[in-house]
Amino acid sequence: MLRVAVIGSGPSGCYTAQSLVQQDSEVLVDVLDRLPCPYGLVRYGVAPDHEKIKSLQNNLRTVLEHERVRFFGGVQVGPGGVPATRLRELYHAVVYCVGAATDRRLGIPGEDLPGSWSATEFVSWYSAHPDSAPERFLLGARSAVVIGVGNVAVDVTRMLARGPAELSPTDMPQAALTSLAASRVTQIHMVGRRGASQARFTTKELRELGALPDTEVAVDPEELALDPGYLDPSGLPAAQRRNVEVLRGWAEAPAKGAPRRIRVRFFLRPVELLADAGRVGAVRFERTAPDGRGGVRGTGRFEDIEAQLVLRSVGYRGVPLEGLPFDPATGTVPHQAGRVLRDGVISPGEYVAGWIKRGPTGVIGTNRPCAKETVTSLLEDAPVLVHEELPGDPLTALRAEGIEPVEWAGWQAIERAEAELGASLGRGVVKLPDWESLLSAARSDAS
Known part of the structure; x- marks a missing residue:
């Protein structure tokens, strides 16, 4: 059974997860995000008064609620978090969908x-x-x-x-x-x-x-x-x-x-x-x-x-990811149809999709065919990748290493807290603006 980590829960990451579960009836996908909230630029880049575009979150929600997809928020990949090399030990394949993080x-x-x-x-x-x-x-x-x-x-x-x-x-x-x-x-x-x-x-x-x-x-x-x-x-x-x-x-x-x-x-x-x-x-x-x-x-x-x-x-511009190759001229990770290239050679089990793959171009929908191309490459490689021995459920391993992800129930608790905040202010839903309030709300689902 193929286990895949998708790094980033914006449109690119969600479309990658969607394409994986649609094309492989047994694949298990964990979507990891540095933030405790999903949806990437749809939540944090689309203007608040563009309700129609923001409603795309409902489509992305359907992906993240799929029975073979898990959301792990608040998980840093790279410095101070989970190294790229450790992800390759926990999963058969890792797809980086981290966008272009600077201007x-x-x-x-x-x-x-x-x-x-x-x-x-x-x-x-x-x-x-x-x-x-x-x-x-x-x-x-x-x-x-x-x-x-x-x-x-x-x-x-x-x-x-x-x-x-x-x-x-x-x-x-x-x-x-x-x-x-x-x-x-x-x-x-x-x-x-x-x-x-x-x-x-x-x-x-x-x-x-x-x-x-x-x-x-x-x-x-x-x-x-x-x-x-x-x-x-x-x-x-x-x-x-x-x-x-x-x-x-x-x-x-x-x-x-x-x-x-x-x-x-x-x-x-x-x-x-x-x-x-x-x-x-x-x-x-x-x-x-x-x-x-x-x-x-x-x-x-x-x-x-x-x-x-x-x-x-x-x-926008992509930034280097610790443990991955990077082309500073284009602000992207070198790749071949989504397969990461190290010194021109395919790096088994490592993939990219979205802006870190092609640069900050296109609209939200452009990420769909981009993700599909990468997933096609990954599934072509799957027969070789699944022979790798994994240590078990990655969530168990992450917790053993002191990492406690915000799971989907935690995100739902954040949504409830934002609805309650809005009601207290006489408004609709109002976003929680800082790490402390977000994580406090997320942890409330366990109490």
Whole structure:
């Protein structure tokens, strides 16, 4: 009987577990996660006001409740936890689905000034990630600059412009809700270094900005006109063409004088964050122009945009995992159809799926075929792998080594505690925001 450990319980990990139990009627799968809660970026990356996308948790729940799948939360793999070599002793195969755990940096002067953050840190804060520090992101901020024009940039821009009436029904932690409700930010600039036709956001996300109460969206028609794709959108793919049409509509609309204003800017490249009284006070951008090869070139002209809050959203990046090979150029683990490669040679019983396999690309659904490819490779290897002698139930071995995982009943206890917290606050479900409260709730199922 094949025993497999899947490391990571986000979409990639859950789709891997699902594919395993669907294709092998006897396989036993343990899904291990560093956090006591499952679902990965669906729980901690999807914006609280995107209820439809967050409902994907129900699909992932079905996988984790399968009779041949177990969830082990709160289990660290690597330094301070279970070494990769020990996992290979406990399981016939291990599939790493750990995503891309850090954000890309701008690499410009002033990036580390107080008030400058990655969008990832901001998202973790309002999504109640237990590693998120209780930072005061909005302290003294009146104007914000979001650097990037992808869906995460749109998400954080939208959250900055949301009012308490729209945020209160979400599962946002109470401290973040209180802070956002008291926010004095009225100007938000979302800035890209290239043109509108090369922006990475989806039209559905983009349109949401125009539907925010008490908020207007402004676009500079001259910046749009710099984009060759804007002048002749007929040659653009349908998704980019729709984006350009939405932006054109905003550029042509008269100002409404709304209390909050979102400005979508293009052809501006950040070159420095400028300090004011020891904190970020503005971002200096260089005007760019198309270089005729799909990129941009600097023009030597600069513009400063005032901002007491700067959020960079320029992509994610994988980080090395102790005990596994790593390609720093791509931020991924070298592999062949999901099989881990060590010095170009297949490493028996070790596999990858998701962003750590292919890089931070695609949407949530992209993880499904990615996981299936890896599982196909694993099951092809299974006849050789199952001949390895295992010491028995991995859970028994983990407990003997002082590791007490949060099992599914513990996660259900966390869900009950979050429902009770919400009810006490006159809201719906409200997330527990820190390790202590999560683990306390999880352990309550044993009492």
